[in-house]
Amino acid sequence: MNRLIATSSRRxxxxxxxxxxxxxxxxxxxxxxxxxxxxxxxxLIRLPAPGLILMLAGFYGLLFLTHRLANSSxxxxxxxxxxxxxxxxxxxxxxxxxxxxxxxxxxxxxxGTALVFFCCSTYVLTTRKDMSFLSGMMMAGFVVLLxxxxxxxxxxxxxxxxxxxxxxxxxxxxxxxxxxxxIIHGGETNYIRATVSLYVSIYNSFTSMLSIFSGMRRx
Numbered sequence: 001m002n003r004l005i006a007t008s009s010r011r012x013x014x015x016x017x018x019x020x021x022x023x024x025x026x027x028x029x030x031x032x033x034x035x036x037x038x039x040x041x042x043x044l045i046r047l048p049a050p051g052l053i054l055m056l057a058g059f060y061g062l063l064f065l066t067h068r069l070a071n072s073s074x075x076x077x078x079x080x081x082x083x084x085x086x087x088x089x090x091x092x093x094x095x096x097x098x099x100x101x102x103x104x105x106x107x108x109x110x111x112g113t114a115l116v117f118f119c120c121s122t123y124v125l126t127t128r129k130d131m132s133f134l135s136g137m138m139m140a141g142f143v144v145l146l147x148x149x150x151x152x153x154x155x156x157x158x159x160x161x162x163x164x165x166x167x168x169x170x171x172x173x174x175x176x177x178x179x180x181x182x183i184i185h186g187g188e189t190n191y192i193r194a195t196v197s198l199y200v201s202i203y204n205s206f207t208s209m210l211s212i213f214s215g216m217r218r219x
Contacts, residue, residue, distance in 0.1 A: 017186055020189055021184060027191060027192070028199060031083040031199055032202070035084060035086055035090075039090040041091070042087065042088045042095075055089055059082070063200075065082075067196070069192075070192040076192065086203055106210065109209035109210040113205045117205070120177050121176060124177055128184060130185055131178045131182075141170070148163070152164060162211075164208075168205070168207075168208040169208045172201040175197065179197045
């Protein structure tokens with residue numbers, strides 16, 4: 001009897017995990033498409049750059065709202081608001097790159113980001129390896145990144161900017177590994193929070209690669 005209950009419990013847990021994973025990837029694909037749409041519109045009509053303060057306020061405000069509403073249907077609306085806003089912030093940057101003839105850098109960044117996400121997700125889904133050990137290293141990496149970003153705001157060292165972009169890609173890759181593992185091992189049961197986490201990692205990876213490839217093209 002106890003064995004039957006344990007088997008039933010494991011089956012229910014497995015079905016719940018698959019549902020979260022399926023819903024996460026479905027919502028992620030929709031938000032990425034919506035973000036791409038807002039980025040395209042922002043680029044075509046040449047919307048002005050929001051500025052650092054407005055960008056940070058919009059991002060963290062909408063991120064907080066999304067997490068606050070994650071357990072309700074309103075969380076989906078907040079998720080699209082967040083990803084749409086982030087897509088808009090890409091528009092001015094893409095406009096500058098296209099105007100300078102650096103469209104190939106954009107394509108390379110897109111392909112590189114897709115490859116990173118595919119490889120990280122496939123590795124975890126195939127091996128089902130527990131990546132919870134990455135949490136400590138990610139916290140340390142976040143602190144290092146924060147210090148480096150603040151320092152470079154004053155120093156403006158090109159080599160440091162390149163190093164920061166590389167660190168962001170590594171950090172984002174670790175975040176994708178960790179979040180995907182967290183989902184399949186039952187640590188994350190809310191697909192809205194999981195979607196936002198993966199989206200932010202993809203966004204950071206794309207903008208970092210864009211910085212690297214556009215810088216290489218200028219050089």
